[in-house]
Amino acid sequence: MTDSQSLTHLERLEAESIHIMREVVAETENPVMLYSIGKDSAVMLHLAMKAFYPAKPPFPLLHVDTRWKFREMYAFRDRIAQELGMDLIVYTNPEGVAQGVNPFTHGSELHTHIMKTEALKQALNKYGFDAAIAGARRDEEKSRAKERIFSFRTAQHRWDPKNQRPELWKLYNARKQKGESIRVFPLSNWTELDIWQYIYLKNIPIVPLYFAAERPVVERDGVLIMVDDHRMPLHEGEAPMMRRVRFRTLGCYPLTGAIESTADTLPAIIQEMLLARTSERKGRIIDQDAAASMEKKKQEGYF
Amino acid sequence: MSHSQEQMISTDIEQTLKHHEHKNLLRFITCGSLNDGKSTLIGRLLYDSQMLFMDQLVALQNDSRKWSTQEGDIDLALLVDSLAAEREQGNTIDVAYRYFSTDKRKFILADTPGHEQYTRNMITGASSADLAVILIDASQGVLTQTRRHTHLVSLIGIRHVVLAINKMDLVGYSHEVFERIVEDYREFADKLAIENCVAIPISALKGDNIVRPSKAMDWYHGSTLMGYLETVEIDDTRMQRAPFRLPVQWVNHPNPDFRGFSGYVASGTIRPGDRIRVQPLGKESRVTRIVTDEGDLSHAVAGQSITLTLEDEIDISRGSVISTVDAPAEVADQFEARIVWMHEQPLYPGRTYLMKIGTNTINAVITDIKYQINVNTLEHLAADKLDLNGIAVCNIGLDRSIPFDPYELNRDVGGFILIDRLSNNTVGAGMINYALRRAHNIHLQHLDIDKEARSAQKGHKPCVLWFTGLSGSGKSTVANLVEKKLFNLGAHTYLLDGDNVRHGLNRDLGFTTADRVENIRRVAELSKLMVDAGLIVLTAFISPFRSERRMARELLPEGEFIEVFMDTPLEIAEQRDPKGLYKKARRGDLKNFTGIDSPYESPEAAEIRIDTSTLSAEEGADRIIGLLRERGVLNS
Numbered sequence: 001m002t003d004s005q006s007l008t009h010l011e012r013l014e015a016e017s018i019h020i021m022r023e024v025v026a027e028t029e030n031p032v033m034l035y036s037i038g039k040d041s042a043v044m045l046h047l048a049m050k051a052f053y054p055a056k057p058p059f060p061l062l063h064v065d066t067r068w069k070f071r072e073m074y075a076f077r078d079r080i081a082q083e084l085g086m087d088l089i090v091y092t093n094p095e096g097v098a099q100g101v102n103p104f105t106h107g108s109e110l111h112t113h114i115m116k117t118e119a120l121k122q123a124l125n126k127y128g129f130d131a132a133i134a135g136a137r138r139d140e141e142k143s144r145a146k147e148r149i150f151s152f153r154t155a156q157h158r159w160d161p162k163n164q165r166p167e168l169w170k171l172y173n174a175r176k177q178k179g180e181s182i183r184v185f186p187l188s189n190w191t192e193l194d195i196w197q198y199i200y201l202k203n204i205p206i207v208p209l210y211f212a213a214e215r216p217v218v219e220r221d222g223v224l225i226m227v228d229d230h231r232m233p234l235h236e237g238e239a240p241m242m243r244r245v246r247f248r249t250l251g252c253y254p255l256t257g258a259i260e261s262t263a264d265t266l267p268a269i270i271q272e273m274l275l276a277r278t279s280e281r282k283g284r285i286i287d288q289d290a291a292a293s294m295e296k297k298k299q300e301g302y303f
Numbered sequence: 304m305s306h307s308q309e310q311m312i313s314t315d316i317e318q319t320l321k322h323h324e325h326k327n328l329l330r331f332i333t334c335g336s337l338n339d340g341k342s343t344l345i346g347r348l349l350y351d352s353q354m355l356f357m358d359q360l361v362a363l364q365n366d367s368r369k370w371s372t373q374e375g376d377i378d379l380a381l382l383v384d385s386l387a388a389e390r391e392q393g394n395t396i397d398v399a400y401r402y403f404s405t406d407k408r409k410f411i412l413a414d415t416p417g418h419e420q421y422t423r424n425m426i427t428g429a430s431s432a433d434l435a436v437i438l439i440d441a442s443q444g445v446l447t448q449t450r451r452h453t454h455l456v457s458l459i460g461i462r463h464v465v466l467a468i469n470k471m472d473l474v475g476y477s478h479e480v481f482e483r484i485v486e487d488y489r490e491f492a493d494k495l496a497i498e499n500c501v502a503i504p505i506s507a508l509k510g511d512n513i514v515r516p517s518k519a520m521d522w523y524h525g526s527t528l529m530g531y532l533e534t535v536e537i538d539d540t541r542m543q544r545a546p547f548r549l550p551v552q553w554v555n556h557p558n559p560d561f562r563g564f565s566g567y568v569a570s571g572t573i574r575p576g577d578r579i580r581v582q583p584l585g586k587e588s589r590v591t592r593i594v595t596d597e598g599d600l601s602h603a604v605a606g607q608s609i610t611l612t613l614e615d616e617i618d619i620s621r622g623s624v625i626s627t628v629d630a631p632a633e634v635a636d637q638f639e640a641r642i643v644w645m646h647e648q649p650l651y652p653g654r655t656y657l658m659k660i661g662t663n664t665i666n667a668v669i670t671d672i673k674y675q676i677n678v679n680t681l682e683h684l685a686a687d688k689l690d691l692n693g694i695a696v697c698n699i700g701l702d703r704s705i706p707f708d709p710y711e712l713n714r715d716v717g718g719f720i721l722i723d724r725l726s727n728n729t730v731g732a733g734m735i736n737y738a739l740r741r742a743h744n745i746h747l748q749h750l751d752i753d754k755e756a757r758s759a760q761k762g763h764k765p766c767v768l769w770f771t772g773l774s775g776s777g778k779s780t781v782a783n784l785v786e787k788k789l790f791n792l793g794a795h796t797y798l799l800d801g802d803n804v805r806h807g808l809n810r811d812l813g814f815t816t817a818d819r820v821e822n823i824r825r826v827a828e829l830s831k832l833m834v835d836a837g838l839i840v841l842t843a844f845i846s847p848f849r850s851e852r853r854m855a856r857e858l859l860p861e862g863e864f865i866e867v868f869m870d871t872p873l874e875i876a877e878q879r880d881p882k883g884l885y886k887k888a889r890r891g892d893l894k895n896f897t898g899i900d901s902p903y904e905s906p907e908a909a910e911i912r913i914d915t916s917t918l919s920a921e922e923g924a925d926r927i928i929g930l931l932r933e934r935g936v937l938n939s
Contacts, residue, residue, distance in 0.1 A: 005540070005543070005604060006327060006540055007604070007606045007607070008324055008325055008326075008327075009324070009326055009327065009328045009409050010324060011606070011607070012328060012606060014608070015567060015606055015607050015608040016608075018567075018608035019552070019566075019567040019608045022552045022553045022565055022566075022608070023552065025553060026552055026553045026621055026662070049596060050595065050596050051565075051608070052555065052565075053594065053595065053596040053610070054555070054557060054561060054563075054594065054596075055555050055556075055557035055561075056557070138400045138402070139401075139402045145399040145400055145401060145414075146397045146398065146399045146400075164397075165728060165729040166423050166424065166426070166427040166645055166720075166729050166732070167427060167729075168426065168427050168430040168431075168718065168720055168729075168732050169430045169431065169714055169715060169718045170567065170715060171659050171660075171718070171719070171720045173659060173720060173722055173727070173728075173729045175657070175722060175727040176727055177727065188400075189400070189402070189411060191402045193323070193404075197320055197323060197324060200320065201324070267316040267317055267320065268316070270316060270320065271316040274316075
């Protein structure tokens with residue numbers, strides 16, 4: 001009887017992520033899963049459904065809404081939450097709304113700080129979540145290469161890169177004082193290719209914006225921005241033009257660059273990615289700041 | 304795009320995907336001393352394997368202008384030295400993980416810092432690695448750090464080492480220098496248990512023998528570094544062939560009709576129908592289903608996260624370990640372990656820490672630091688505390704028993720972390736060598752005689768019946784029978800069983816020679832008290848050493864110590880092996896086992912010898928009763 005089988009890379013990643021999510025549920029009091037509607041969130045949610053099957057994942061989804069996501073993202077979010085029977089909490093920073101914060105007048109950095117970083121802290125405090133499961137990967141960005149899987153935040157939600165706990169084997173130390181919280185990254189060891197491959201293998205639904213289609217865009221500083229609604233202020237002489245584009249990452253539509261593409265199937269997307277010579281986050285304008293910007297954002301509480 | 308074109312691309316990409324999906328994974332670490340070119344090497348691996356995306360390159364060129372320590376060229380090290388803080392410090396301060404793949408394999412690289420105060424990070428990175436690349440600067444040779452890294456790699460149980468002798472360009476690509484370093488290294492490394500060690504001469508800066516064979520070193524005929532990493536055989540199904548272990552993480556009980564037990568399979572294989580034992584409870588049942596959202600599985604193997612259901616309703620919670628009945632885990636509450644200390648606050652014996660092992664978190668006390676290890680020389684040093692980055696062999700006691708396997712057999716049920724109870728920091732990591740008190744091997748003997756019965760005291764003389772003999776010689780069986788017979792005769796008795804005493808009075812003792820001696824001393828003293836109280840005391844211990852039995856005899860008045868020699872040839876005892884201990888000892892899983900690697904000294908003048916190869920237990924018991932009558936202990 002030979003049952004021995006060499007597990008594939010994806011099977012190993014899947015098992016690791018499931019193990020991590022179960023540890024969170026077993027060792028924390030009030031966990032939540034941050035759901036950003038993108039492809040990484042899609043994989044994470046799929047893994048959560050697996051980890052606790054036949055039970056539902058014993059935590060709600062939290063979407064920190066800046067109010068500037070693509071319309072297709074909102075529609076997708078509501079449909080998925082309903083289909084899977086997951087509780088979905090949508091939180092928007094009320095002060096940001098009151099001040100009318102938006103990426104056009106306030107710029108990407110301030111918008112992101114108030115509507116994402118601050119909003120997330122407010123939401124975690126409001127609901128008393130002591131663990132937030134999020135879909136960040138170590139291969140996304142240089143400062144994330146050293147991130148722990150269980151990442152500790154002070155009661156002020158600050159991340160101290162010099163004071164993180166060693167993680168050995170599969171032993172995660174989830175103990176914390178009252179008020180402190182943990183960000184947990186079950187997809188830490190996945191690469192962008194792994195994510196796409198898994199979506200393909202498991203037929204996981206994703207937002208249609210990832211697939212190429214004719215969309216109205218304007219070109220600004222060499223970046224194609226989709227005109228997703230009437231709030232987008234057009235410059236003098238600027239007119240939306242229809243281009244066959246898709247998105248490699250999804251965020252606030254005014255801050256997310258489209259790429260010209262004909263890839264309208266998963267294999268085509270993966271192929272395009274394999275041939276691509278621009279790495280994933282190039283489409284995100286917020287990362288084009290100083291090299292250490294992400295690290296600074298993380299210290300402040302951004303993922 | 305025409306249909307046929309699209310189809311072709313689609314076919315190709317699907318093949319590409321399949322190929323990629325079936326690649327296997329190598330997890331490795333790089334360790335090197337300060338300035339021996341580790342970051343450059345990693346940058347070179349990533350750069351030369353052409354996994355660098357264009358815009359990362361552009362960013363790199365920008366960074367190089369600002370930060371470079373290399374004139375002119377792109378500084379590959381900047382690719383991997385990431386946190387802004389460490390750029391300013393000029394060295395790496397933590398473990399960073401890198402991901403890349405080639406046509407042949409996928410790689411996860413733990414980049415671990417070299418300098419001494421960050422040993423804990425290296426241990427962290429090494430804990431999940433299959434292979435270690437140890438860097439040596441050819442112009443420096445084997446340094447203290449090299450020894451430290453090698454020792455840590457061996458300590459954490461990495462079986463494959465690549466000795467990457469870097470900066471060969473600085474020593475004129477000299478074959479002689481290379482050979483001398485390899486020789487120096489082996490002198491040290493041969494003392495350590497590293498299965499497979501290969502030395503490769505490289506220059507990370509110039510790209511020699513990284514991905515392309517070096518033109519400057521035609522004397523070297525082995526693989527390039529990348530070539531080796533791509534092809535080295537990693538036995539990734541090894542854990543699947545080990546006994547089944549499922550540390551229960553979470554009980555899945557969404558409704559009264561479903562109760563599943565979820566966890567990561569640490570080792571072995573399981574299928575529906577398999578009989579399992581739940582430890583530490585010891586309850587048994589049978590697997591009914593392996594449940595997933597994609598349908599039930601016919602079997603599951605080490606490395607998968609699964610959910611099982613069982614035939615019987617057993618109270619299982621997080622922390623239980625499910626094993627198959629043929630090879631259950633050991634259960635114990637005291638261990639010898641190797642500990643690496645990871646915190647500025649030293650470890651002190653006697654202080655309570657939390658131990659997380661598998662899915663258990665329990666209170667733990669370091670009862671004794673047996674010795675500290677100098678990682679540079681491997682010398683043993685006496686220590687009364689353990690400082691940051693110190694490594695020691697310690698005894699640990701827990702406040703309850705847990706299922707485990709020794710670390711060398713199973714990292715996931717034999718490795719643990721220690722957590723400070725106040726700060727909640729992870730302050731240490733440990734690896735179980737073996738249990739000191741083998742609770743697993745000690746089956747509680749069911750005593751047929753209770754306390755009330757014994758108190759119905761009758762007229763007889765007190766004495767000690769001191770049973771001695773190999774494990775499996777029938778000491779407990781016969782002693783139990785004798786006690787029953789004595790009870791029926793109205794005698795007031797007490798049976799001190801080797802195993803029972805070790806659960807209480809002697810729980811702090813292990814199986815080393817010193818502990819065995821102390822074990823017998825205490826039993827002898829206890830017997831003496833009980834004899835003083837007028838009882839017939841039966842003791843059933845292997846008690847292998849003559850000197851201890853003599854000591855017990857000398858504690859008692861003449862005639863009250865009756866030595867009963869259970870004379871069984873080793874072959875027969877081993878054949879019986881009722882608890883499977885001989886098998887384990889033969890495999891080397893049980894150290895200091897009497898008859899195998901610890902001697903048994905036969906009595907020279909026992910009061911009675913019971914030859915258990917010719918006598919039944921009943922006959923043996925009758926002879927002993929006969930002797931008691933002869934000697935006037937019992938009224939005849």
